[in-house]
Amino acid sequence: MKSRSPLIFSSLVVCAIACVSAISFSNTVSAQATGPDTIVDRYRADADRLIEAALADSFAYDRLAYMTDTFGPRFSGSTNLESAIDWMLEAMAQDGLQNVIGEEVMVPHWVRGDESLTLMEPHESNMQILGLGGSVGTPPMGITAEVLVVKDFDDLDAHADEARGKIVLFNNDTWRGYDTTYRRNGAIRAAQVGAIAILIRSVAPASMSTPHTGTSNYDENTPRIPKAAVTLEDANMMQRMQNRGQKIVVRLKMGATTLPDVLSRNVLAEVVGSEFPDEIIVLGGHIDSWDVGQGAMDDGGGVVAAWQAVKLIQDLGLKPKRTVRVVAWTNEENGMRGANGYRDAHVDEIDNHILGIESDGGVFKPRGFGFSGSGDAYDLLVEIGQLLEGIEAGQITRGGGGADIGPLMAEGMPGMGLSVDGTEYFWYHHTHADTIDKLDPHELNLCVAAMAVMAYVVADMDQRLPR
Amino acid sequence: MKSRSPLIFSSLVVCAIACVSAISFSNTVSAQATGPDTIVDRYRADADRLIEAALADSFAYDRLAYMTDTFGPRFSGSTNLESAIDWMLEAMAQDGLQNVIGEEVMVPHWVRGDESLTLMEPHESNMQILGLGGSVGTPPMGITAEVLVVKDFDDLDAHADEARGKIVLFNNDTWRGYDTTYRRNGAIRAAQVGAIAILIRSVAPASMSTPHTGTSNYDENTPRIPKAAVTLEDANMMQRMQNRGQKIVVRLKMGATTLPDVLSRNVLAEVVGSEFPDEIIVLGGHIDSWDVGQGAMDDGGGVVAAWQAVKLIQDLGLKPKRTVRVVAWTNEENGMRGANGYRDAHVDEIDNHILGIESDGGVFKPRGFGFSGSGDAYDLLVEIGQLLEGIEAGQITRGGGGADIGPLMAEGMPGMGLSVDGTEYFWYHHTHADTIDKLDPHELNLCVAAMAVMAYVVADMDQRLPR
Numbered sequence: 001m002k003s004r005s006p007l008i009f010s011s012l013v014v015c016a017i018a019c020v021s022a023i024s025f026s027n028t029v030s031a032q033a034t035g036p037d038t039i040v041d042r043y044r045a046d047a048d049r050l051i052e053a054a055l056a057d058s059f060a061y062d063r064l065a066y067m068t069d070t071f072g073p074r075f076s077g078s079t080n081l082e083s084a085i086d087w088m089l090e091a092m093a094q095d096g097l098q099n100v101i102g103e104e105v106m107v108p109h110w111v112r113g114d115e116s117l118t119l120m121e122p123h124e125s126n127m128q129i130l131g132l133g134g135s136v137g138t139p140p141m142g143i144t145a146e147v148l149v150v151k152d153f154d155d156l157d158a159h160a161d162e163a164r165g166k167i168v169l170f171n172n173d174t175w176r177g178y179d180t181t182y183r184r185n186g187a188i189r190a191a192q193v194g195a196i197a198i199l200i201r202s203v204a205p206a207s208m209s210t211p212h213t214g215t216s217n218y219d220e221n222t223p224r225i226p227k228a229a230v231t232l233e234d235a236n237m238m239q240r241m242q243n244r245g246q247k248i249v250v251r252l253k254m255g256a257t258t259l260p261d262v263l264s265r266n267v268l269a270e271v272v273g274s275e276f277p278d279e280i281i282v283l284g285g286h287i288d289s290w291d292v293g294q295g296a297m298d299d300g301g302g303v304v305a306a307w308q309a310v311k312l313i314q315d316l317g318l319k320p321k322r323t324v325r326v327v328a329w330t331n332e333e334n335g336m337r338g339a340n341g342y343r344d345a346h347v348d349e350i351d352n353h354i355l356g357i358e359s360d361g362g363v364f365k366p367r368g369f370g371f372s373g374s375g376d377a378y379d380l381l382v383e384i385g386q387l388l389e390g391i392e393a394g395q396i397t398r399g400g401g402g403a404d405i406g407p408l409m410a411e412g413m414p415g416m417g418l419s420v421d422g423t424e425y426f427w428y429h430h431t432h433a434d435t436i437d438k439l440d441p442h443e444l445n446l447c448v449a450a451m452a453v454m455a456y457v458v459a460d461m462d463q464r465l466p467r
Numbered sequence: 468m469k470s471r472s473p474l475i476f477s478s479l480v481v482c483a484i485a486c487v488s489a490i491s492f493s494n495t496v497s498a499q500a501t502g503p504d505t506i507v508d509r510y511r512a513d514a515d516r517l518i519e520a521a522l523a524d525s526f527a528y529d530r531l532a533y534m535t536d537t538f539g540p541r542f543s544g545s546t547n548l549e550s551a552i553d554w555m556l557e558a559m560a561q562d563g564l565q566n567v568i569g570e571e572v573m574v575p576h577w578v579r580g581d582e583s584l585t586l587m588e589p590h591e592s593n594m595q596i597l598g599l600g601g602s603v604g605t606p607p608m609g610i611t612a613e614v615l616v617v618k619d620f621d622d623l624d625a626h627a628d629e630a631r632g633k634i635v636l637f638n639n640d641t642w643r644g645y646d647t648t649y650r651r652n653g654a655i656r657a658a659q660v661g662a663i664a665i666l667i668r669s670v671a672p673a674s675m676s677t678p679h680t681g682t683s684n685y686d687e688n689t690p691r692i693p694k695a696a697v698t699l700e701d702a703n704m705m706q707r708m709q710n711r712g713q714k715i716v717v718r719l720k721m722g723a724t725t726l727p728d729v730l731s732r733n734v735l736a737e738v739v740g741s742e743f744p745d746e747i748i749v750l751g752g753h754i755d756s757w758d759v760g761q762g763a764m765d766d767g768g769g770v771v772a773a774w775q776a777v778k779l780i781q782d783l784g785l786k787p788k789r790t791v792r793v794v795a796w797t798n799e800e801n802g803m804r805g806a807n808g809y810r811d812a813h814v815d816e817i818d819n820h821i822l823g824i825e826s827d828g829g830v831f832k833p834r835g836f837g838f839s840g841s842g843d844a845y846d847l848l849v850e851i852g853q854l855l856e857g858i859e860a861g862q863i864t865r866g867g868g869g870a871d872i873g874p875l876m877a878e879g880m881p882g883m884g885l886s887v888d889g890t891e892y893f894w895y896h897h898t899h900a901d902t903i904d905k906l907d908p909h910e911l912n913l914c915v916a917a918m919a920v921m922a923y924v925v926a927d928m929d930q931r932l933p934r
Contacts, residue, residue: 065707066711069589069704069707069708069711069713070589070590070713071589071590072586072590072591072592073592079591080590080591080592083590119539122536122537122538123537123538123539123547123550124539124546124547125539125540125547126759128899207675207900208674208675208677208894208895208898208899208900209677209760209898209899209900209902210675210676210900231899232904233899233900233902233904236902236904237536237761237902237903240532240536241536244533244536246536246537292593293676294704427675428675431675431676432595432675432676432698432700433674433675433676433677433700435676435700435703435704436704437699437700437703
């Protein structure tokens with residue numbers, strides 16, 4: 001990267017601090033288990049080869065840039081998504097991976113359409129919004145109504161008699177981490193007290209007039225009202241207006257509609273195991289994204305990192321005893337049809353899914369993995385983690401997984417999620433600004449290295465990772 | 468401010484460094500001129516009262532928030548601008564300021580209209596844009612054409628034979644500070660080689676998919692072609708596409724149009740001088756803004772800071788010998804009609820304009836002032852600057868002024884511009900994100916204090932500031 005923006009610079013300080021922490025941790029761990037015949041001794045050479053290969057060039061970054069530029073955002077139901085999947089299947093076969101297939105699943109097809117929010121009183125100006133996934137549209141002329149700003153559901157209840165006929169803005173303005181409460185259920189709660197649409201404060205810690213979309217719910221018992229995210233700036237502004245006693249009137253127009261389900265595909269490719277081909281280490285992310293930005297962080301990077309990890313195992317001629325399978329799941333964002341479809345299609349294999357590894361938090365500087373599984377498995381993974389100390393990515397913490405491997409984990413598969421420096425992730429998450437220029441080739445390569453080493457060693461070690 | 472975003476946090480490191488510099492500087496200066504009967508001795512008490520009053524509450528911030536929320540962006544030709552001016556005239560009179568008047572000037576009336584840029588190849592997606600001020604529109608169906616990406620005018624010349632019938636993207640991707648070369652003149656140069664529209668990389672060092680608008684030129688001899696700013700992200704993307712040999716096709720739609728000039732007003736208010744009422748210290752900023760965001764930084768904050776500075780002189784019962792006049796100039800952004808109109812209306816007074824002070828770089832933490840004028844005047848101002856050492860805002864540097872006081876400075880008036888920590892200014896400049904939540908009440912108060920002390924002492928000191 002020739003130059004990094006101040007937005008990126010600001011994270012380097014945080015990263016430096018994080019790195020120091022990681023080093024401290026690694027030193028602690030390295031005092032453990034280093035005798036002969038340990039996993040660390042046995043796999044040091046292979047791990048170092050994988051790490052060296054992962055860091056050797058910008059192939060993964062260039063591939064991710066090609067994918068995100070050429071196909072753009074990859075929303076379920078879109079031509080972009082299916083074109084990206086076609087390309088991926090072809091490129092995986094060209095890579096020499098085995099059993100490259102697209103497994104069909106039906107996915108929802110929500111279309112955003114044109115949308116706008118215009119402040120009408122106390123002055124007239126346009127606001128930046130993103131409709132929430134699954135929202136109904138408004139009539140063509142829009143909905144013009146007064147806004148009632150509430151902090152949370154308790155505040156809504158306290159002002160329930162003021163909500164009828166209004167547009168409720170949920171302005172939960174304290175960022176305590178990713179919290180989808182109001183995005184998911186705000187429309188249901190507001191409709192119950194007679195609101196005719198909702199706005200939510202974007203789920204984000206920072207903003208440059210940046211709206212964030214995401215999934216949201218309706219239920220059977222309340223009217224389906226339109227719903228959209230406003231920026232932190234506009235949420236703050238409407239809060240100030242209400243605090244001053246100013247009447248707030250807006251006109252919301254949304255062309256959103258839900259079309260019939262369409263066919264999509266999960267993408268699978270393998271390095272088949274040399275001794276236990278039926279035992280599977282699955283790693284991946286989701287190929288679909290929201291319909292804005294490029295889905296570079298969420299989750300193009302995760303998919304490409306997992307793909308590159310498996311490709312490196314293949315390219316180096318490593319022959320793991322078990323099968324290493326990369327999966328690019330479809331429709332994580334607004335339906336989970338890919339993850340559920342994979343589980344259903346592979347129901348007979350689930351007991352032989354030894355470990356699932358997902359990257360869906362952005363391919364920033366990796367720290368290690370969060371793991372959900374047995375204590376015996378955890379102890380083994382901590383040993384494997386020592387092979388990643390050299391790149392400060394060996395920290396194995398308790399608890400972790402991912403949305404796409406969730407259905408398999410619910411059936412008993414041990415699962416882990418790549419953990420990374422998440423400082424910036426929610427600045428860009430589900431926005432126009434989720435683009436590749438925010439990512440760093442070296443950090444992506446470190447993610448590839450961590451996933452490759454972890455997947456390969458678990459696939460090749462004598463012992464089957466215990467459940 | 469209850470909480471500051473990471474975008475804001477990141478600047479605190481820079482600020483801390485700047486503060487250390489400022490302290491070092493102050494120590495150097497404080498070794499100078501501290502004998503009896505110096506300006507510093509004479510005005511220490513008044514200066515401290517002004518500073519104390521400026522820092523006492525959040526009145527200025529609340530007033531700025533009220534103005535920006537209630538009237539919104541204040542673009543020349545808009546109802547918002549004239550409503551803000553009406554309110555300002557009324558509020559200044561209620562403040563007890565003297566000679567509160569609106570001086571009429573005709574201003575341009577450019578209207579943005581609906582606008583969109585859709586990438587058609589290699590994939591279809593919507594891009595975030597802002598049309599450049601003064602642009603012509605496109606036909607209603609838009610212009611669909613291939614994009615030619617160039618770095619600069621030399622690169623355009625080298626590829627002149629490829630530009631005909633295309634949309635040229637000026638992607639000058641090295642930020643070396645604010646440079647409007649391509650925004651101002653790109654359309655002229657591209658039209659000369661047959662391009663049918665231009666896009667420019669937004670003039671900014673950082674982006675969260677943030678387009679930046681601004682003024683731009685046509686000339687008499689070349690066709691007037693549509694022109695818009697794209698985000699850094701999309702400029703980078705199109706550069707990568709071209710570098711890969713991918714064909715880039717976009718559809719640009721702009722409803723921009725220029726309507727007949729309309730009436731606006733410069734706002735003036737005074738504390739009339741007790742001994743030399745005809746001698747004037749003028750301070751201010753511009754009340755107009757671009758038609759996006761709130762114009763909180765550019766330049767609502769400058770106007771309110773100058774206004775508050777004059778109000779404090781009034782409220783404290785200080786009676787400067789010369790007149791202190793606050794001016795909120797209109798139409799700085801796309802015409803300079805306010806500044807030129809003021810000069811013309813006050814042509815007989817210009818020789819008695821002792822000093823002009825402008826704030827138009829955002830009301831962030833002030834460092835002092837940049838001054839353009841004689842060496843004798845500079846030496847006096849450096850002395851006055853010592854009164855601002857306590858708030859680290861006393862650094863007087865050579866060279867400075869402001870767009871609105873420019874026409875007066877061209878006629879011989881000494882001029883100075885408030886200098887501030889400019890780290891973030893161009894992140895938000897001319898964007899939807901120029902909103903009040905990026906500003907800090909205490910930093911705004913420091914700007915008020917600096918302007919109040921400087922204006923008051925120059926207005927009251929025995930010596931007329933030499934030209």
